[in-house]
Amino acid sequence: MKKNIPLFLLIALITPSLQSTESEEPKEKIVEFTGYVNYKTFYDTRQVVGVTEDQTVFFPKPIDCSPTGDINAHGHLQMLPFETRMRITLREPHKKYNFSCKGIIEVEFRGVQTLVNIVNMRHAFAQLDIRKTTLIFGQTWHTLNVEDLIPNTVSFNSGRPFAVYNRSPQIRYTQHLSNIDIILSAASQVDFQSDGPVGLSTTYIRNAIIPNFDFQVKGFFGQHVVGTGIDYQRISPRQVSPQGYKVHEDLSSVTGIWFLGLNWPKLTVKNTMMFGGNLSNYGVTGGYAVKKGSTDPITGQQKYTNIRTFTAWSDITVLPAQHIEPGVFLGISKNFGSAHEIEPTSVDPDSNPVLPTVYGLGTDINIMFRVSPRIRVKIGQVTFAGEIEYTRAAYGHLTNHGHVIHTAPVANTQFLFSTFLFF
Amino acid sequence: MKAQHIFILLLFFVSAPLFAKLPFNIFNCTLSGYIKAETYTDSRQTRGDEIIDISFFPKPQELDPAGHDINAQAATYMDAFESRTRVTMEGLKMRDATIKGLIEADFEVFYSGITNIPHLRHAYLTLDWKRASLLLGHTWHPVVFLESKTINYNGSTPFDFYARCPQLAFTYHTSKNVDLIAVAASQVDYDNDGPYGYDSDYIRWALVPNLHLQCKWFLKNHTMSFGFDYRRLTPRLKSDTDFKVNEHINSIAAIWYLGLKWPSIEVNTKVNWGQNVNNYNGIGGFAVREGSADPITDHREYTNISAIGAWMDIEIVKNKKIKPAIFIAYTQNLGSSQPIDFDIVDNNNVLIERRIYGFVPDVHNVIRISSRLTSDINNMTFAGEVEYTRAAYGTITRSATVINTTPAELIRCTFAAYYYF
Numbered sequence: 078m079k080k081n082i083p084l085f086l087l088i089a090l091i092t093p094s095l096q097s098t099e100s101e102e103p104k105e106k107i108v109e110f111t112g113y114v115n116y117k118t119f120y121d122t123r124q125v126v127g128v129t130e131d132q133t134v135f136f137p138k139p140i141d142c143s144p145t146g147d148i149n150a151h152g153h154l155q156m157l158p159f160e161t162r163m164r165i166t167l168r169e170p171h172k173k174y175n176f177s178c179k180g181i182i183e184v185e186f187r188g189v190q191t192l193v194n195i196v197n198m199r200h201a202f203a204q205l206d207i208r209k210t211t212l213i214f215g216q217t218w219h220t221l222n223v224e225d226l227i228p229n230t231v232s233f234n235s236g237r238p239f240a241v242y243n244r245s246p247q248i249r250y251t252q253h254l255s256n257i258d259i260i261l262s263a264a265s266q267v268d269f270q271s272d273g274p275v276g277l278s279t280t281y282i283r284n285a286i287i288p289n290f291d292f293q294v295k296g297f298f299g300q301h302v303v304g305t306g307i308d309y310q311r312i313s314p315r316q317v318s319p320q321g322y323k324v325h326e327d328l329s330s331v332t333g334i335w336f337l338g339l340n341w342p343k344l345t346v347k348n349t350m351m352f353g354g355n356l357s358n359y360g361v362t363g364g365y366a367v368k369k370g371s372t373d374p375i376t377g378q379q380k381y382t383n384i385r386t387f388t389a390w391s392d393i394t395v396l397p398a399q400h401i402e403p404g405v406f407l408g409i410s411k412n413f414g415s416a417h418e419i420e421p422t423s424v425d426p427d428s429n430p431v432l433p434t435v436y437g438l439g440t441d442i443n444i445m446f447r448v449s450p451r452i453r454v455k456i457g458q459v460t461f462a463g464e465i466e467y468t469r470a471a472y473g474h475l476t477n478h479g480h481v482i483h484t485a486p487v488a489n490t491q492f493l494f495s496t497f498l499f500f
Numbered sequence: 501m502k503a504q505h506i507f508i509l510l511l512f513f514v515s516a517p518l519f520a521k522l523p524f525n526i527f528n529c530t531l532s533g534y535i536k537a538e539t540y541t542d543s544r545q546t547r548g549d550e551i552i553d554i555s556f557f558p559k560p561q562e563l564d565p566a567g568h569d570i571n572a573q574a575a576t577y578m579d580a581f582e583s584r585t586r587v588t589m590e591g592l593k594m595r596d597a598t599i600k601g602l603i604e605a606d607f608e609v610f611y612s613g614i615t616n617i618p619h620l621r622h623a624y625l626t627l628d629w630k631r632a633s634l635l636l637g638h639t640w641h642p643v644v645f646l647e648s649k650t651i652n653y654n655g656s657t658p659f660d661f662y663a664r665c666p667q668l669a670f671t672y673h674t675s676k677n678v679d680l681i682a683v684a685a686s687q688v689d690y691d692n693d694g695p696y697g698y699d700s701d702y703i704r705w706a707l708v709p710n711l712h713l714q715c716k717w718f719l720k721n722h723t724m725s726f727g728f729d730y731r732r733l734t735p736r737l738k739s740d741t742d743f744k745v746n747e748h749i750n751s752i753a754a755i756w757y758l759g760l761k762w763p764s765i766e767v768n769t770k771v772n773w774g775q776n777v778n779n780y781n782g783i784g785g786f787a788v789r790e791g792s793a794d795p796i797t798d799h800r801e802y803t804n805i806s807a808i809g810a811w812m813d814i815e816i817v818k819n820k821k822i823k824p825a826i827f828i829a830y831t832q833n834l835g836s837s838q839p840i841d842f843d844i845v846d847n848n849n850v851l852i853e854r855r856i857y858g859f860v861p862d863v864h865n866v867i868r869i870s871s872r873l874t875s876d877i878n879n880m881t882f883a884g885e886v887e888y889t890r891a892a893y894g895t896i897t898r899s900a901t902v903i904n905t906t907p908a909e910l911i912r913c914t915f916a917a918y919y920y921f
Contacts, residue, residue, distance in 0.1 A: 153704035156666035156686035158638030196618035498625035
């Protein structure tokens with residue numbers, strides 16, 4: 078019961094604001110239909126870890142040795158249309174009462190998991206602006222995915238795995254003070270899921286009962302923004318052990334984020350640093366592992382420990398002329414291992430994992446960095462864009478503390494050409 | 501490798517002439533499409549996509565211990581998932597160039613058991629100049645002449661090539677009513693079969709896009725075209741013995757079509773020949789070349805299985821209220837120019853490893869005759885069709901031809917109603 082108190086408090090806090098306005102009739106309604114048609118072609122110099130036909134590239138695959146060479150040292154070329162998206166925005170301003178409603182539904186054709194070219198929902202949320210309060214409920218950008226600081230890359234990865242990329246069903250409360258926003262949110266998972274014993278799934282956070290909580294403070298000075306936030310996430314990896322016992326397993330993770338966005342007329346600089354455990358559902362490397370020696374020999378119940386990751390990135394966009402927009406994205410991430418010893422994954426004679434004990438994204442990478450210069454040419458509603466993305470990942474062996482040693486770096490260069498027709 | 505880098509860099513700069521500051525106007529967005537409800541009865545079990553709405557042809561005989569053919573079972577269906585919606589964006593001009601965008605979705609999905617979910621059919625933008633046009637996005641592959649006019653949504657497959665793909669297409673309009681078309685394309689939805697099943701990996705790994713050249717003539721309302729298609733696949737990066745392998749198969753295809761349009765009658769006909777055309781919904785594919793597997797590295801070489809198809813559609817359009825038509829088609833497996841390895845099976849005939857990839861390589865030929873009647877009343881169209889299809893299943897030989905055939909026949913009766921908006 079105590080675990081649910083913060084949620085009740087949040088609901089109690091927002092309810093009076095709603096009661097004072099719910100009887101008002103809308104004064105006018107505006108419906109907008111926007112979106113863009115997108116075409117991409119890209120060439121990767123190496124096999125990559127990615128999703129949706131590798132449109133979203135995370136990092137290069139590790140070396141896969143065979144007597145005839147590295148199997149993953151082989152490029153690939155693809156053309157894709159399914160970033161194409163459509164958005165419906167509904168607005169109902171109530172100027173007299175300083176109250177307005179907004180609803181957004183946005184879809185694209187990225188599909189779900191390995192199924193592409195089918196519709197998937199990106200955003201579906203309602204926003205109430207009541208004097209100095211904003212309330213959002215529905216699915217949209219996660220609070221950690223700070224909207225003012227989304228990397229301006231051409232690649233669909235939007236800076237992953239260095240930058241957070243996550244949309245979640247949520248309820249978010251924002252209080253606008255003078256030049257400062259205070260944000261509280263409670264979220265869950267749908268499309269961006271944690272990894273675990275049954276693979277990517279929402280069951281881990283659902284079974285943990287407590288939603289994912291965020292608290293953020295954002296300050297504005299001129300056109301610039303600076304902020305910090307903290308994220309708390311709890312997951313329950315299993316309900317039943319392989320021995321058939323009901324088990325109570327939980328893992329709590331905390332993440333801190335710091336960001337600074339500088340917006341001048343001819344230059345935009347976005348910077349973010351983040352440190353936390355079990356970040357894979359945010360599109361960032363890291364995860365968690367079984368704590369060494371924690372497995373009960375009879376019931377099979379075990380404890381878990383976070384694998385911590387630090388990431389930092391900068392995205393610079395220069396606006397020297399009306400139509401041309403060059404920019405560059407720089408990112409780095411490092412695995413900081415676990416605070417506790419981790420259980421090594423047992424393998425069969427062919428080195429295949431029998432029972433995985435480490436879950437997450439790129440947990441066997443120590444340091445990774447990316448440099449991706451780009452150029453956009455904007456001609457009215459048409460944009461042509463090119464980007465060269467170089468990503469280098471140092472794969473190695475996990476130590477008892479989840480650190481990565483004896484690394485062997487691999488690199489991928491992606492050449493990307495993309496066109497957008499905005500409507 | 502360097503050549504590919506240069507190719508991509510060239511793509512970055514093809515738009516250089518457009519960089520100058522240009523005047524613009526506003527888009528006009530229009531919404532169009534249709535709702536289609538259909539019901540159809542098959543005299544036999546069929547094989548196709550999207551459950552069985554896209555019926556390619558009848559399933560082969562499958563005898564039970566009592567000698568009864570299990571697939572000799574009729575079935576009736578109703579669906580509405582061919583309904584589609586289109587958003588067209590027009591009206592934007594950049595000096596001499598006209599810009600157009602289009603997004604179209606229907607509710608047929610290409611994954612087993614998943615239907616009634618919006619699925620992207622087209623998403624592209626075009627830049628049109630007086631003498632040239634550039635298309636970027638996902639739309640009909642240039643091997644497609646026109647979307648089938650049959651009521652049954654089989655797109656004339658497996659007789660005709662039918663595919664949509666992401667592409668970059670350049671068309672040059674000559675002064676003599678001739679269009680010269682060059683296309684570089686990839687695969688999404690319409691993938692090739694291979695060692696890992698239907699997947700776009702094979703063409704992505706091959707690095708070279710699917711290239712197509714076409715020459716199209718226009719004379720009043722009539723059209724004629726000839727096209728050549730080249731595609732390269734890399735079936736595997738890693739052999740079954742865990743060696744890195746460098747495997748490729750090159751395939752070519754050719755098409756010819758003629759569309760004749762008079763006020764009272766329309767005649768469309770097409771001939772397509774090709775190697776490994778299962779990604780275009782043609783029959784055939786490719787196979788491991790006999791004896792080519794290296795005993796240590798398991799590196800293999802492959803050989804194409806070719807097919808030819810031809811069809812003709814004749815429709816009398818003088819009276820919009822009653823438009824009778826007939827569709828006649830034939831396709832045949834032409835086998836391989838080199839001997840092939842057979843699929844590996846155990847003593848109980850259970851498949852252990854495939855060595856032949858593609859769509860129904862055990863079919864020698866297929867014929868179809870279908871007659872239809874359509875009636876246009878304002879925004880509504882009512883249509884009925886009777887379709888007869890006969891497929892000759894048999895035994896695959898070393899040259900990938902099919903012998904000792906047993907025919908399977910199917911009659912499909914379809915009734916459909918369309919509402920256009």
